[in-house]
Amino acid sequence: MNAQRGIKVGYAKALAALTTALCCLAIYILACVMSPVTWSPDSSKIALLVTPPSDDPDKYAIFTYDIATGERTLLDQAEADGALSAPAWSPDGKWIAYYKVEPSPPEEPDPNTNAATTKSAQETSTRPEANKATEQEQPKVTAAELFSEEHKMLTPRLLEMFKQQLYQEVKVRETFDVRLMVVKPDGKERKVLWVLKWLGAEGARKWVALVRPEWSLDSSQIFYARGLAEGELYYISRLDLSTDETQLHLFSTTGISAASPDGTWIASLLKIDSQRVLLAVERIDGTVHKYFKLEPGVNAGQPSASLKWSPDSKHILVPAKEEFRLIDTSTGSVKKYHEQGLGEIASGTLSPDGGKLYYVAGRQTGAPNSPEQKVFFEYTSLTDEETETVFELTDFPESADSMMFHIAPDCKTVLARCIIKGEHDEKKSTLIFWDGKTKETVKTDRWLAELQNAD
Amino acid sequence: MNAISKIFSFLCSQDVARSFVIAGQQLPLCQRCTGVYVGMGISLVFLLLGRYHKKGLPPKGIVYVNIACLLIMPAFGFHLLDPGPLWRLWSGLIFGNAIVFLLLPATAVVCDKVQTSTSWGRASTLSFLMLFAFLNAMPLWPPVQSQYVYYAVSALTFTALVGVLFCIVSVAIIWTKKIMALILLKGFGNECAKRYQSRLR
Numbered sequence: 001m002n003a004q005r006g007i008k009v010g011y012a013k014a015l016a017a018l019t020t021a022l023c024c025l026a027i028y029i030l031a032c033v034m035s036p037v038t039w040s041p042d043s044s045k046i047a048l049l050v051t052p053p054s055d056d057p058d059k060y061a062i063f064t065y066d067i068a069t070g071e072r073t074l075l076d077q078a079e080a081d082g083a084l085s086a087p088a089w090s091p092d093g094k095w096i097a098y099y100k101v102e103p104s105p106p107e108e109p110d111p112n113t114n115a116a117t118t119k120s121a122q123e124t125s126t127r128p129e130a131n132k133a134t135e136q137e138q139p140k141v142t143a144a145e146l147f148s149e150e151h152k153m154l155t156p157r158l159l160e161m162f163k164q165q166l167y168q169e170v171k172v173r174e175t176f177d178v179r180l181m182v183v184k185p186d187g188k189e190r191k192v193l194w195v196l197k198w199l200g201a202e203g204a205r206k207w208v209a210l211v212r213p214e215w216s217l218d219s220s221q222i223f224y225a226r227g228l229a230e231g232e233l234y235y236i237s238r239l240d241l242s243t244d245e246t247q248l249h250l251f252s253t254t255g256i257s258a259a260s261p262d263g264t265w266i267a268s269l270l271k272i273d274s275q276r277v278l279l280a281v282e283r284i285d286g287t288v289h290k291y292f293k294l295e296p297g298v299n300a301g302q303p304s305a306s307l308k309w310s311p312d313s314k315h316i317l318v319p320a321k322e323e324f325r326l327i328d329t330s331t332g333s334v335k336k337y338h339e340q341g342l343g344e345i346a347s348g349t350l351s352p353d354g355g356k357l358y359y360v361a362g363r364q365t366g367a368p369n370s371p372e373q374k375v376f377f378e379y380t381s382l383t384d385e386e387t388e389t390v391f392e393l394t395d396f397p398e399s400a401d402s403m404m405f406h407i408a409p410d411c412k413t414v415l416a417r418c419i420i421k422g423e424h425d426e427k428k429s430t431l432i433f434w435d436g437k438t439k440e441t442v443k444t445d446r447w448l449a450e451l452q453n454a455d
Numbered sequence: 456m457n458a459i460s461k462i463f464s465f466l467c468s469q470d471v472a473r474s475f476v477i478a479g480q481q482l483p484l485c486q487r488c489t490g491v492y493v494g495m496g497i498s499l500v501f502l503l504l505g506r507y508h509k510k511g512l513p514p515k516g517i518v519y520v521n522i523a524c525l526l527i528m529p530a531f532g533f534h535l536l537d538p539g540p541l542w543r544l545w546s547g548l549i550f551g552n553a554i555v556f557l558l559l560p561a562t563a564v565v566c567d568k569v570q571t572s573t574s575w576g577r578a579s580t581l582s583f584l585m586l587f588a589f590l591n592a593m594p595l596w597p598p599v600q601s602q603y604v605y606y607a608v609s610a611l612t613f614t615a616l617v618g619v620l621f622c623i624v625s626v627a628i629i630w631t632k633k634i635m636a637l638i639l640l641k642g643f644g645n646e647c648a649k650r651y652q653s654r655l656r
Contacts, residue, residue, distance in 0.1 A: 021554045028550070
């Protein structure tokens with residue numbers, strides 16, 4: 001009897017152990033599959049800068065947009081002469097980083113009296129001289145303010161040469177403050193990480209909208225840009241979020257950098273002139289600087305055409321108009337991906353395993369006498385260079401203009417941002433999503449209109 | 456490798472930002488899941504080769520260690536503590552080890568009715584402690600960018616998956632057999648039924 005009882009107890013213990021083990025494993029698997037990854041890394045949401053469709057917008061807003069539910073969340077906004085940059089979602093999905101320029105405070109009239117008014121009228125005629133005198137007295141920005149990073153990783157001699165040239169050539173040394181901000185994706189918490197001085201006059205603020213910060217893969221560091229020449233030259237620095245240390249790395253003409261997945265390298269493009277573009281790659285610890293001269297045709301001026309590292313951190317994908325170039329950063333060798341008959345291509349993205357290159361391609365199809373331009377979402381295998389079409393992008397709005405394509409990190413969704421003309425020829429900012437089965441169009445101008453009405 | 460990625464896509468989010476890249480190839484699992492399945496694979500091989508699964512359930516001390524390893528996972532899995540990739544790997548390794556050390560011996564007891572009381576001796580317990588120390592030390596190894604390591608990790612994760620499925624299927628078959636026998640043979644008084652029912656008891 002005791003033996004039998006012992007067997008039963010042992011059996012019950014075994015069942016308990018079995019159930020515990022299987023339940024724990026099942027809970028873990030469910031949590032792992034359903035946990036958010038974040039154009040957020042899980043490709044379910046996008047964070048975007050929305051402005052009125054104009055060359056000189058006076059309203060900026062950053063939203064997150066859930067593709068499945070259509071829900072949008074306002075993260076920040078700026079009006080008048082303020083500005084926001086494009087946002088950057090951290091790889092861990094917890095924060096979104098961006099630059100912000102606060103609008104200038106409105107000038108307040110002197111509240112004292114008519115005497116003041118009369119005096120001001122008399123002063124009007126002398127104002128230009130007074131202003132000139134004021135400008136001359138205005139303290140010039142110093143190199144210490146512009147290059148305020150604590151540890152300068154750039155070659156000291158190069159930096160000194162640059163500073164001398166900058167102070168000889170640049171006449172207007174106005175600066176404005178740009179805040180490096182982070183905000184939670186639900187908009188509930190916002191922080192200012194750093195306040196930088198950008199060199200430039202009033203009109204330079206709009207260049208902020210064309211750049212964005214970049215995160216390291218472990219989300220512990222942010223690479224930010226500091227404007228030096230009104231959209232023509234920036235330098236890229238790094239902020240360590242845990243220690244608040246800043247380090248200067250390299251110059252750039254796009255203001256956008258790309259950090260390698262292993263955290264060892266930082267890269268950016270440097271456009272020397274219309275024919276010469278350099279790919280600047282620097283080791284994070286400052287021990288190695290490499291410059292690769294790229295053949296003409298690189299989209300160095302377009303902020304949407306950003307550099308992408310391969311998952312093994314050995315190659316960089318550089319976008320060009322009709323081909324992609326994969327540069328081996330250790331040897332400098334360039335492998336080009338181009339197909340005959342392929343028209344313009346855009347928005348190259350490497351698949352998560354690095355084995356495929358996804359892109360949006362325009363092709364002419366149909367009879368030679370009546371060719372038809374079609375747009376496809378395709379990929380090329382990097383091993384055997386076989387090309388496959390994932391799906392066709394159809395139903396483009398007829399009046400679409402300024403189209404920019406973006407591919408989701410999971411390479412399953414394509415987004416196009418464009419401006420289309422409405423019934424009365426008014427411009428409308430639009431997002432178009434394709435996933436191979438459905439197409440969704442979202443107009444973003446009403447997001448700004450609703451903000452205005454809410455104000 | 457695409458087929459393996461496809462299989463594991465049902466079990467893991469395969470977050471690019473939280474996955475190891477070995478020899479230029481991203482593993483089909485995130486860092487924590489890699490730890491879980493590698494820990495399970497290594498523990499499975501250890502138990503099968505040493506025939507520990509036939510020795511009944513592990514002693515209390517080992518069970519308590521396993522339960523502690525299971526209880527650590529919620530803090531890491533729900534990102535209450537997220538100190539980095541090596542910690543994710545470590546939490547997965549000890550979690551996977553705990554799962555298998557509970558699952559495999561329990562499956563053997565339920566299916567084969569091997570001895571239900573533990574017969575783990577000192578040597579067996581010492582072996583477990585050495586394995587446990589080995590798994591805890593694994594995250595400290597320098598990253599080896601070798602194709603063989605990639606294949607070894609893939610093989611271990613596959614072994615773990617097959618092992619767990621085998622345990623689940625075995626238990627399911629045994630229980631289905633018992634339930635069917637109880638249902639079908641109930642009320643029958645013939646010798647065959649009596650013999651079977653006594654075996655079930």
